[in-house]
Amino acid sequence: MKRYIISRLLQAIALVIGVLFIVFIMLHLTGDPASLMVSRNASPEDIEKIRHEFGFDKPIIVQFANFLKGAFIGDFGMSLRYRQPAMKLIIERLPATIQLATAALLFSLIIGIPIGLLGGSNPNTGLDLVARTTGLIGQTIPSFWLALMLIVVFAVKLRWFPTFGRETVKLLGINFPTKSIVLPAFALSLFTTGQLARFTRSSVLEIKNEDYIRTAYSKGLPRRIIYVRHILKNAAIPIISIVGVQFSYLLSGSIYIETIFSWPGLGQLLAEAVFTRDFGLVQATAFFTSVVVVVLHLLTDIAYGLADPRIKYR
Amino acid sequence: MDDKKANNKNVTGLMIDEEKKKGIFYFFYYVGRLLWKDKTGLVGLLIFLSVIISAVFSPYLAPYDPLKQNLKISKTPPVWYKNGSIHHIFGTDDLGRDILSRIIYGSRVSLTVGFFGVLIASSLGMIIGLVSGYVGGKLDSVIMGAVNLILALPYLVFVVFIAAILGRSLLNVILIFGFTDIPIFVRVTRGEVMQMREEGFIEAAQSVGATTSRILFKHIIPNLIGPIVTLATFEMSAMIFYESGLGFLGLSVPPSVPSWGNMLSVGRQYITIYPWIAAYPGLAIVYTGLGINLLGDWLRDVLDPRLRRAKK
Amino acid sequence: MGKLLTVRDLVIKFYTFDGVIHAINGMFFDLNEGETLAIVGESGSGKSVTMKSLLQLLPSPPAKIESGNAYFYRNGEKVDLLYLSESEINKIRGKDIGFVFQDALSALNPVLSIGRQITESLETHMGLDKKEARERAIELLESVGITGARQRLYAYPHQFSGGMRQRAMIAIAIACSPKIVIADEPTTALDVTIQAQILELFKEIQKKLGMAIIWITHDLGVVARLADRVMVMYAGQPVEVAPVEELYENPIHPYTIGLLEALPKLGEKKKKLTSIEGTPPDMIEEPHFCQFASRCRFANEKCFKDNPPIISVGKDHYVRCFEDITERIKVQKVKTV
Numbered sequence: 009m010k011r012y013i014i015s016r017l018l019q020a021i022a023l024v025i026g027v028l029f030i031v032f033i034m035l036h037l038t039g040d041p042a043s044l045m046v047s048r049n050a051s052p053e054d055i056e057k058i059r060h061e062f063g064f065d066k067p068i069i070v071q072f073a074n075f076l077k078g079a080f081i082g083d084f085g086m087s088l089r090y091r092q093p094a095m096k097l098i099i100e101r102l103p104a105t106i107q108l109a110t111a112a113l114l115f116s117l118i119i120g121i122p123i124g125l126l127g128g129s130n131p132n133t134g135l136d137l138v139a140r141t142t143g144l145i146g147q148t149i150p151s152f153w154l155a156l157m158l159i160v161v162f163a164v165k166l167r168w169f170p171t172f173g174r175e176t177v178k179l180l181g182i183n184f185p186t187k188s189i190v191l192p193a194f195a196l197s198l199f200t201t202g203q204l205a206r207f208t209r210s211s212v213l214e215i216k217n218e219d220y221i222r223t224a225y226s227k228g229l230p231r232r233i234i235y236v237r238h239i240l241k242n243a244a245i246p247i248i249s250i251v252g253v254q255f256s257y258l259l260s261g262s263i264y265i266e267t268i269f270s271w272p273g274l275g276q277l278l279a280e281a282v283f284t285r286d287f288g289l290v291q292a293t294a295f296f297t298s299v300v301v302v303v304l305h306l307l308t309d310i311a312y313g314l315a316d317p318r319i320k321y322r
Numbered sequence: 323m324d325d326k327k328a329n330n331k332n333v334t335g336l337m338i339d340e341e342k343k344k345g346i347f348y349f350f351y352y353v354g355r356l357l358w359k360d361k362t363g364l365v366g367l368l369i370f371l372s373v374i375i376s377a378v379f380s381p382y383l384a385p386y387d388p389l390k391q392n393l394k395i396s397k398t399p400p401v402w403y404k405n406g407s408i409h410h411i412f413g414t415d416d417l418g419r420d421i422l423s424r425i426i427y428g429s430r431v432s433l434t435v436g437f438f439g440v441l442i443a444s445s446l447g448m449i450i451g452l453v454s455g456y457v458g459g460k461l462d463s464v465i466m467g468a469v470n471l472i473l474a475l476p477y478l479v480f481v482v483f484i485a486a487i488l489g490r491s492l493l494n495v496i497l498i499f500g501f502t503d504i505p506i507f508v509r510v511t512r513g514e515v516m517q518m519r520e521e522g523f524i525e526a527a528q529s530v531g532a533t534t535s536r537i538l539f540k541h542i543i544p545n546l547i548g549p550i551v552t553l554a555t556f557e558m559s560a561m562i563f564y565e566s567g568l569g570f571l572g573l574s575v576p577p578s579v580p581s582w583g584n585m586l587s588v589g590r591q592y593i594t595i596y597p598w599i600a601a602y603p604g605l606a607i608v609y610t611g612l613g614i615n616l617l618g619d620w621l622r623d624v625l626d627p628r629l630r631r632a633k634k
Numbered sequence: 635m636g637k638l639l640t641v642r643d644l645v646i647k648f649y650t651f652d653g654v655i656h657a658i659n660g661m662f663f664d665l666n667e668g669e670t671l672a673i674v675g676e677s678g679s680g681k682s683v684t685m686k687s688l689l690q691l692l693p694s695p696p697a698k699i700e701s702g703n704a705y706f707y708r709n710g711e712k713v714d715l716l717y718l719s720e721s722e723i724n725k726i727r728g729k730d731i732g733f734v735f736q737d738a739l740s741a742l743n744p745v746l747s748i749g750r751q752i753t754e755s756l757e758t759h760m761g762l763d764k765k766e767a768r769e770r771a772i773e774l775l776e777s778v779g780i781t782g783a784r785q786r787l788y789a790y791p792h793q794f795s796g797g798m799r800q801r802a803m804i805a806i807a808i809a810c811s812p813k814i815v816i817a818d819e820p821t822t823a824l825d826v827t828i829q830a831q832i833l834e835l836f837k838e839i840q841k842k843l844g845m846a847i848i849w850i851t852h853d854l855g856v857v858a859r860l861a862d863r864v865m866v867m868y869a870g871q872p873v874e875v876a877p878v879e880e881l882y883e884n885p886i887h888p889y890t891i892g893l894l895e896a897l898p899k900l901g902e903k904k905k906k907l908t909s910i911e912g913t914p915p916d917m918i919e920e921p922h923f924c925q926f927a928s929r930c931r932f933a934n935e936k937c938f939k940d941n942p943p944i945i946s947v948g949k950d951h952y953v954r955c956f957e958d959i960t961e962r963i964k965v966q967k968v969k970t971v
Binding site for chain 2: 019022023026027030034035037038044144149150153157159164256257259263267268278279282285287290293294301302305
């Protein structure tokens with residue numbers, strides 16, 4: 009187990025270094041980062057000014073070294089638009105995104121997994137059809153369109169929820185979102201719900217046909233015990249991986265939802281930075297999100313290793 | 323005793339000539355039976371074909387020019403609303419352009435992106451994956467390292483990043499999706515090659531003196547077709563999705579070009595008052611995605627275990 | 635010896651996308667208390683399918699038990715295993731009839747400890763509580779030759795070696811002292827020395843618990859060491875049943891003869907290994923004539939037209955062939971001499 013954790017940890021570190029490299033390169037894709045960051049009617053002098061201010065006139069290696077140095081201490085430069093350090097903005101916006109992603113994850117866990125379980129345990133029945141359809145729906149309905157339709161129905165027509173914005177209530181010193189989180193979280197969760205339903209279903213189906221389940225039946229164990237102790241316990245392990253992956257998807261994929269609902273999180277920050285050509289901020293956000301994803305995958309792998317005795321013990 | 327063999331029956335009892343006839347016609351019969359058995363595959367195929375037809379024959383199917391603006395009739399609701407008119411079944415957008423026509427033409431952008439994107443990703447991905455899996459060693463480690471790095475990145479964030487840098491054009495979008503999707507194809511291809519390696523295929527073929535190209539073409543590639551085609555189908559659907567997402571953010575094709583994503587972006591501004599501007603393009607995306615996904619599910623069931631047994 | 639099992643006229647079909655497979659065509663056998671019955675046949679002959687059907691372990695689509703009976707004699711009662719309800723058959727599975735599967739690694743749940751997989755049987759059928767079950771499980775592990783049982787209880791299947799895993803499987807099967815143990819090729823996946831150990835283990839346990847064993851194998855060597863009676867299967871049908879010595883000394887069915895001839899014998903110098911010509915039928919058609927005929931060196935036209943009956947050729951010795959088979963064999967022997 010220890011070896012497993014260490015190898016995963018080393019991989020994660022290598023990934024972060026790779027991410028740094030990629031994020032750095034992105035700005036230089038067109039060869040002239042400075043011209044990216046200015047508005048259309050900028051004069052050559054303006055571009056030269058930007059180039060100097062951001063150090064784009066130095067040799068690439070030096071730029072990269074400086075970039076690395078800054079990244080190490082969390083300094084990604086200043087946001088052009090907000091005139092504040094990029095990192096500070098990111099940290100400010102982080103809680104809102106985490107809350108949104110967590111709420112979406114909860115929705116999909118509560119809805120998706122039971123549906124998948126029922127479907128997998130009862131193949132070729134109506135329940136199974138529901139499970140497969142849920143998977144299909146999650147895959148075919150785009151979250152941004154769903155968000156818009158939800159607004160039309162639930163916010164405009166029925167007036168159950170606000171059309172946009174994040175309202176919070178202060179509980180125990182933390183800002184908890186109110187029902188304003190429901191529509192955004194639900195729209196965001198649809199894809200994940202579908203994936204969880206589909207994956208849980210196929211996991212159960214696969215395991216049902218394993219030899220050791222037949223052994224369990226041959227021992228005369230009651231069906232209930234076979235399902236819970238034998239099938240579910242085995243099916244749960246790969247689900248851990250999927251949940252981890254989906255959570256990182258939720259954290260990084262909230263651009264659309266946050267933009268539509270004016271939810272002040274990282275996604276909205278990224279979208280605005282892109283619109284205002286504030287590429288330093290884009291770079292910082294991209295890097296930060298990537299690191300979060302890498303860390304999440306690492307944690308998921310560790311959790312998986314702990315859950316599967318074949319990995320935990322030798 | 324020898325008259326048994328003279329009977330022309332092999333052990334399965336089938337006449338040997340019959341088996342030969344089974345070849346070509348049987349293939350279509352078999353596929354037809356499979357489609358009918360799992361009718362969702364048939365539905366998916368029909369939906370997909372309808373979208374293709376809509377893209378190819380847009381000028382004949384669309385009632386109006388998708389670019390024609392007419393501010394006088396702008397923001398007309400669909401026909402079943404109070405102020406709707408039969409002339410514009412799905413209504414018009416903020417600049418008076420007919421929504422149905424723009425939806426029909428919009429399929430061109432989506433299908434082009436999907437088709438060419440997948441073409442690039444699958445062909446390059448397959449080549450790289452083959453090389454990586456077949457040659458193995460350090461090259462394989464380096465390639466897989468790069469693949470894993472790219473796959474570890476948050477996809478949407480980077481797609482948005484690149485699109486913002488490159489600017490709005492159809493070609494850029496195709497290139498973005500085409501190249502960012504290569505790693506998936508590399509991984510799947512390499513996985514299949516590795517599996518064949520593990521099953522001893524490659525070693526066996528080499529030991530009887532088969533040349534590399536023969537091994538590749540006669541053994542490996544036929545076994546790749548199933549998984550790759552299935553993957554390509556699903557990736558196509560994903561690309562269509564992501565393209566419309568980019569369009570929604572204003573990062574895909576230029577604003578005048580009719581694309582479902584662009585339409586959603588406009589529709590968003592008016593969502594509380596003129597919801598139809600966004601509703602129907604979105605339905606088009608759902609419809610197309612449904613068709614491709616159903617088709618993909620069917621392909622996956624059909625191509626995976628069955629053909630593999632037959633082709634070996 | 636009391637009767638334990640009486641199976642008659644068992645017909646099982648598999649309904650698949652590519653057609654109907656007639657897996658079992660008229661299976662029959664008896665099993666008496668304390669005896670060891672070996673079932674011999676090649677892969678696909680239906681040995682496993684038959685045994686699994688007795689405990690209703692066949693996946694129900696696509697398998698279907700078309701007809702037949704499998705009577706189990708239990709405390710003076712006679713029940714038909716094939717048609718029991720789920721709760722009824724669960725009382726028999728694991729308690730009266732134990733099953734040892736072929737590949738212990740895939741037959742054991744990878745995320746449960748070995749101990750748990752034993753104690754759950756004990757808790758379900760014998761009503762033991764957790765502590766009692768654990769103690770009994772330790773005894774069982776020791777009785778199958780696993781040392782350090784107290785610690786091994788908490789180990790997982792992948793931490794055991796192949797031979798030890800098989801022993802653990804046996805422990806699970808005999809946990810509730812069943813009347814019958816069905817062993818489905820339990821030694822096929824093991825190497826020869828371990829095979830011998832497991833065989834000895836079975837003999838020991840049988841002596842201690844007095845249970846009947848049905849041993850499925852394709853290895854005639856194993857049969858000789860362990861069985862009281864032997865049944866030879868081909869294409870889903872029993873073709874010969876006899877006590878073990880009788881089978882080796884006086885095989886009647888051409889398939890059995892072929893099998894025994896194919897065994898290389900120590901001390902015999904032969905240039906070529908004998909084998910049986912041809913390949914087994916693919917079971918897509920319902921058998922209306924002898925399924926072995928196309929490979930049989932004694933066959934004549936009758937064999938291709940009708941289903942051969944089951945005839946008696948000695949004490950407890952039955953063969954599925956036409957009555958004149960003994961004559962035809964003698965004629966062949968004369969010819970070659």
